[in-house]
Amino acid sequence: xxxxxxxxxxxxxxxxxxxxxxxxxxxxxxxxxxxxxxxxxxxxxxxxxxx
Amino acid sequence: xxxxxxxxxxxxxxxxxxxxxxxxxxxxxxxxxxxxxxxxxxxxxxxxxxxxxxxxxxxxxxxxxxxxxxxxxxxxxxxxxxxxxxxxxxxxxxxxxxxxxxxxxxxxxxxxxxxxxxxxxxxxxxxxxxxxxxxxxxxxxxxxxxxxxxxxxxxxxxxxxxxxxxxxxxxxxxxxxxxxxxxxxxxxxxxxxxxxxxxxxxxxxxxxxxxxxxxxxxxxxxxxxxxxxxxxxxx
Numbered sequence: 122x123x124x125x126x127x128x129x130x131x132x133x134x135x136x137x138x139x140x141x142x143x144x145x146x147x148x149x150x151x152x153x154x155x156x157x158x159x160x161x162x163x164x165x166x167x168x169x170x171x172x
Numbered sequence: 173x174x175x176x177x178x179x180x181x182x183x184x185x186x187x188x189x190x191x192x193x194x195x196x197x198x199x200x201x202x203x204x205x206x207x208x209x210x211x212x213x214x215x216x217x218x219x220x221x222x223x224x225x226x227x228x229x230x231x232x233x234x235x236x237x238x239x240x241x242x243x244x245x246x247x248x249x250x251x252x253x254x255x256x257x258x259x260x261x262x263x264x265x266x267x268x269x270x271x272x273x274x275x276x277x278x279x280x281x282x283x284x285x286x287x288x289x290x291x292x293x294x295x296x297x298x299x300x301x302x303x304x305x306x307x308x309x310x311x312x313x314x315x316x317x318x319x320x321x322x323x324x325x326x327x328x329x330x331x332x333x334x335x336x337x338x339x340x341x342x343x344x345x346x347x348x349x350x351x352x353x354x355x356x357x358x359x360x361x362x363x364x365x366x367x368x369x370x371x372x373x374x375x376x377x378x379x380x381x382x383x384x385x386x387x388x389x390x391x392x393x394x395x396x397x398x399x400x401x402x403x404x405x406x407x
Contacts, residue, residue: 127214127217131275139267147386150393153390
């Protein structure tokens with residue numbers, strides 16, 4: 122492998138890992154927010170009924 | 173906990189700014205910066221390698237601060253900071269080792285060697301991987317946070333050792349080119365190389381704070397889920 126081969130290998134792996142982590146993190150945030158919304162839903166509906 | 177609109181807009185702005193800076197940094201690293209006289213083009217890996225390890229050091233410094241504050245005040249916010257920073261620190265340390273290995277093959281002729289700096293960096297990765305495992309293995313949230321805080325503080329002691337290893341031991345890893353006690357950075361490094369390095373470092377910092385804001389938000393949401401479940405008697 123030539124010099125540029127090593128350079129592109131390093132840049133490819135690093136940016137590939139960072140983008141994968143970013144998408145995985147965004148997915149974890151979205152799942153957690155959905156779970157929280159589900160937990161909040163009964164409370165919000167009971168508050169609405171009281172009003 | 174719903175992330176407020178201004179907070180979300182700030183995070184998006186930070187993400188966009190990081191993306192622009194990284195694109196600009198890539199252009200400088202791969203096109204504008206001159207070829208190294210000794211190593212040739214493979215030296216361009218430095219524009220990733222140095223920002224990655226400095227970002228990892230910053231991350232573990234935040235783990236250290238968050239852990240000290242948690243031991244002092246016992247606030248979940250500080251524990252969340254330490255936990256989030258540890259996860260990102262592990263990512264950036266792993267990337268540093270991978271980049272170093274790819275740089276080492278054409279330069280030293282080996283992918284890996286048990287050099288003092290490389291070994292101490294691998295130990296740093298193991299310590300903070302252990303930190304994350306420890307947290308997931310202990311069910312009691314307060315006990316997990318307490319044990320992790322102690323490990324987070326002790327683990328940080330490895331960083332000065334890594335920095336000084338090239339002075340204290342005969343190592344294959346070169347001594348610093350930028351943070352040298354005897355020369356100023358611009359006396360030792362070509363200005364275009366220094367510019368490429370600075371832009372990439374700023375890009376990594378912006379990206380880091382964007383990722384940290386997302387990870388902190390995840391910690392806050394998870395904490396609220398646990399509290400609500402406990403209140404509803406789900407556990």
